[in-house]
Amino acid sequence: xxxxxxxxxxxxxxxxxxxxxxxxxxxxxxxxxxxxxxHGGLFVWGAYTGVFTYAYTESFLIGIVxxxxxxxLFGFIMEKLIITPVYGNHVQQILITLGFMLVLQEMIKVxxxxxxxxxxxxxxxAGSWEIGEVIVIKYRVFIIIVGFIIFxxxxxxxxxxKIGLIVRAGVMNKEMVQxxxxxxxxxxxxxxxxxxxxxxLGGMLMAPYSGSIYAEMGMEFAxxxxxxxxxxxxxxxxxxxxxxxxxxxxxxxxxxxxPFLSLAxxxxxxxxxxxxxxxxxxxxxxxxxx
Amino acid sequence: MEPIIRTEHxxxxxxxxxxxxxxxxxxxxxxxxxxxxxxxxxxxTFFNLLSGELKATEGDVFxxxxxxxxxxxxxxxxxxxxxxxxxxxxxxxxxVLENVRLAVQSKEKVRFHFLKHYLHYKKxxxxxxxxxxxxxxxxxxxxxxxxLSHGEKRKLEIAMxxxxxxxxxxxxxxxxxxxxxxxxxxxxxxxxxxxxxxxTILLIEHKMDMILDLSDSIxxxxxxxxxxxxxxxxxxxxxxxxxxxxxxxYDAELVETx
Numbered sequence: 127x128x129x130x131x132x133x134x135x136x137x138x139x140x141x142x143x144x145x146x147x148x149x150x151x152x153x154x155x156x157x158x159x160x161x162x163x164x165h166g167g168l169f170v171w172g173a174y175t176g177v178f179t180y181a182y183t184e185s186f187l188i189g190i191v192x193x194x195x196x197x198x199l200f201g202f203i204m205e206k207l208i209i210t211p212v213y214g215n216h217v218q219q220i221l222i223t224l225g226f227m228l229v230l231q232e233m234i235k236v237x238x239x240x241x242x243x244x245x246x247x248x249x250x251x252a253g254s255w256e257i258g259e260v261i262v263i264k265y266r267v268f269i270i271i272v273g274f275i276i277f278x279x280x281x282x283x284x285x286x287x288k289i290g291l292i293v294r295a296g297v298m299n300k301e302m303v304q305x306x307x308x309x310x311x312x313x314x315x316x317x318x319x320x321x322x323x324x325x326x327l328g329g330m331l332m333a334p335y336s337g338s339i340y341a342e343m344g345m346e347f348a349x350x351x352x353x354x355x356x357x358x359x360x361x362x363x364x365x366x367x368x369x370x371x372x373x374x375x376x377x378x379x380x381x382x383x384x385p386f387l388s389l390a391x392x393x394x395x396x397x398x399x400x401x402x403x404x405x406x407x408x409x410x411x412x413x414x415x416x
Numbered sequence: 417m418e419p420i421i422r423t424e425h426x427x428x429x430x431x432x433x434x435x436x437x438x439x440x441x442x443x444x445x446x447x448x449x450x451x452x453x454x455x456x457x458x459x460x461t462f463f464n465l466l467s468g469e470l471k472a473t474e475g476d477v478f479x480x481x482x483x484x485x486x487x488x489x490x491x492x493x494x495x496x497x498x499x500x501x502x503x504x505x506x507x508x509x510x511x512v513l514e515n516v517r518l519a520v521q522s523k524e525k526v527r528f529h530f531l532k533h534y535l536h537y538k539k540x541x542x543x544x545x546x547x548x549x550x551x552x553x554x555x556x557x558x559x560x561x562x563x564l565s566h567g568e569k570r571k572l573e574i575a576m577x578x579x580x581x582x583x584x585x586x587x588x589x590x591x592x593x594x595x596x597x598x599x600x601x602x603x604x605x606x607x608x609x610x611x612x613x614x615x616t617i618l619l620i621e622h623k624m625d626m627i628l629d630l631s632d633s634i635x636x637x638x639x640x641x642x643x644x645x646x647x648x649x650x651x652x653x654x655x656x657x658x659x660x661x662x663x664x665x666y667d668a669e670l671v672e673t674x
Contacts, residue, residue: 288521288537295507295518302505306522306580307493 128259133378139266139335141374142273146328147347148354148366149280150321156297156361158314160209161216163223165325166348167230168204172197172326173339174238177245186248186334193330194323201322205315227345234341242340245333269331276324277367284363293317297361353392357399359406368407418481420445420616421497421584425475426465427640435461437640438475443618443633445583448610450619450627453637459620462637463586466618467499468492479584498582500590506572508562512553515561515572516544519579544579551575551605567598574605584616585609591623599623606630628652 147169154162172193180189208226212218246252247265254263284290292313296303303310332347333339354373358365373392381388399406419442426439436458443449451459464470466477468489476485484492493499506515520540548554551571556564561572570590577585590606591599603626609615610630621627627634628648635645636657644650644657651657 288540291510291514291518291521295510295514298507298509299505302507303518303522304490305493305505306519306576307490308518308522 128261129382131260131262133382134375135262135266135270137375137378138273138371139269139374140377141371142269143328143332143335144347144350144354144373145273145367145370146276146324146331147351148358148370149276149363150324151351152355152358152361152366153293153297153317153363154321155355157293157300157317158209159214159300160212160318161219161223162209162321163220163348164204164208164227164230165321165351166344166346167227168197168200168322168325168344169329169332169347170234170339170341170344171200171230171329173329173333173343174234174243176326176330177243177333177339178238180245180248186251190327190330193326197323197326198319200326201319202315204322205318209318227348231341231344240341242338244338246337247334251334265334269335272331273367276327280363289313289316350392353396355406356396357406359409362406362408365406365408417444419443419478420447420480421466421618422478423466423475424478426462426472426477427474428461428465428470429473434640436465436472436637439637439640439642441635441642441645443616445616446613448617448619448630448632450621450631450634451637452621452624452627452634453643457637458640459637460588461640463499463588463618463620467497467586493580493582496583497586498577498580498584499586500573500577500588506561506564506569506576508560510561511558512548512561512564512572513541513544513557516547516575516579517541519576520544520547522579523581544575547575547578550578550608552601565598567594567601570594570598570602571605574602574609578609583614584618587617587619587621589620589622591621591626599626603629 147165150168151162151165154160154165175196176189176193179192180186183189204226208222209219212222251265251268254261256262282290284294292303292308292310296310296313300310328347329339329344332343336343350373354366354369357372358367358369373395376391376395377388380391387394422442423439426436426441427434428436439462451462453459461470465472468484468487468491472485476483478484479492479495479497484495484497487495489499507518510518517540520543521537545554545557548557551574553568553571553575556568561569564572574587574590577587587606590602594602606617606619607630610617619627619630631648633646634648634651636643636651636654644654646654
């Protein structure tokens with residue numbers, strides 16, 4: 127039983143980190159029809175700027191704020207310079223965002239050096255609780271709580287506000303939203319910057335969890351993010367949470383019980399979903415053929 | 417009185433084919449005009465030229481005296497020319513109310529008030545509910561749009577068009593693809609819009625009884641040209657129209673129903 131709880135907590139914590147990355151990806155793809163392969167770069171830049179601020183100020187909280195601000199700033203620059211010229215052209219999007227991903231990754235090495243940097247958990251989140259037989263690591267619980275709070279906030283925005291209504295409608299049919307006279311380009315920029323800031327936050331939260339950060343971690347996590355987007359259904363915010371938790375739990379359980387399958391488990395999950403529900407668990411996209 | 421909408425030598429050419437050929441037409445405010453003509457006469461193309469989906473190769477469109485030929489369809493909607501869509505174009509996963517609310521709020525600029533619950537925007541919701549009552553959909557307010565019947569979707573489209581609050585409504589075959597039982601309800605909806613008396617309406621339709629019932633005037637398009645424009649009685653008695661169109665239409669209907 128204690129083992130089961132530990133595995134569940136591990137899985138949930140990893141799932142939440144993937145969710146922060148995938149939530150932005152899925153909205154950017156669903157609303158803007160943009161495949162952003164540079165999303166992992168935002169994740170790693172969030173981690174680095176956040177961790178260096180954390181080390182400098184000795185405040186984890188300020189580190190988180192700086193990571194989010196970095197995400198917003200990078201998101202703004204990326205949307206304006208890189209994404210705007212390639213709207214509607216998937217091949218160009220893949221080429222330019224993959225290229226930009228490499229630039230972001232190498233720029234990390236230029237700015238912060240090529241070696242992995244160790245990161246420690248802030249003292250007030252370090253350690254663990256012992257509940258009977260079960261050892262619960264505090265920082266993991268912290269990640270899970272933050273993940274659910276973020277989900278709650280964005281779920282509220284999407285379902286209960288005017289801007290959220292525009293985003294949901296835009297995911298379904300952006301031509302029609304435009305035909306109604308709504309300036310959807312402004313919404314694109316907002317969604318892109320939001321997605322970028324969530325990725326950056328994910329990177330920052332990831333740092334103390336894995337214990338060290340390195341330039342290539344963005345790419346590794348971005349692949350998980352894409353798998354989650356496919357499983358959850360492109361454009362579905364709730365779907366990405368569910369799929370991220372699924373991927374997190376599957377990884378955690380497989381690593382313990384069937385270690386040799388732990389690398390393949392995400393691919394297997396994705397294959398199963400694609401066979402039985404190719405549109406993903408919660409697809410929002412239903413375009414009329416135009 | 418200045419006509420609210422007017423065209424001058426309006427033409428569009430696709431290759432060698434003149435789909436709309438030097439059409440001069442005008443209509444006064446708060447007028448109800450129908451466009452008839454056989455398939456391929458250029459009715460929908462003419463609509464697209466008015467609404468801005470297509471750009472004329474020759475001639476101009478005037479709205480309240482000013483040329484709008486250079487404006488995009490979105491800009492034309494903003495100044496007061498709203499058109500319905502021939503394809504069913506509602507947002508499938510939103511509720512009926514959300515669909516209309518989106519159209520109501522589209523008149524405002526996009527603002528980023530993230531945390532304001534939509535109940536704070538009571539006026540928008542009230543307006544949406546009112547419009548849904550007008551199109552006889554108030555019993556389906558919380559239904560998901562994709563679960564509506566075809567006729568109900570067309571009603572929802574009309575509600576969304578009304579929500580844009582444009583002075584001119586361009587209705588492109590609102591009964592297309594509808595079952596016979598659903599037609600009277602749409603007719604009633606359009607009648608109620610007409611009776612409110614604050615809209616200028618241009619309607620493309622094939623159902624002659626409906627046109628005669630609703631229209632202040634009728635214009636006939638044939639091979640892209642304006643064949644006749646007048647009161648329903650004039651048009652029904654016009655020999656050219658009878659030869660060129662009505663005869664042909666009734667033949668065509670006989671073929672369709674047999």
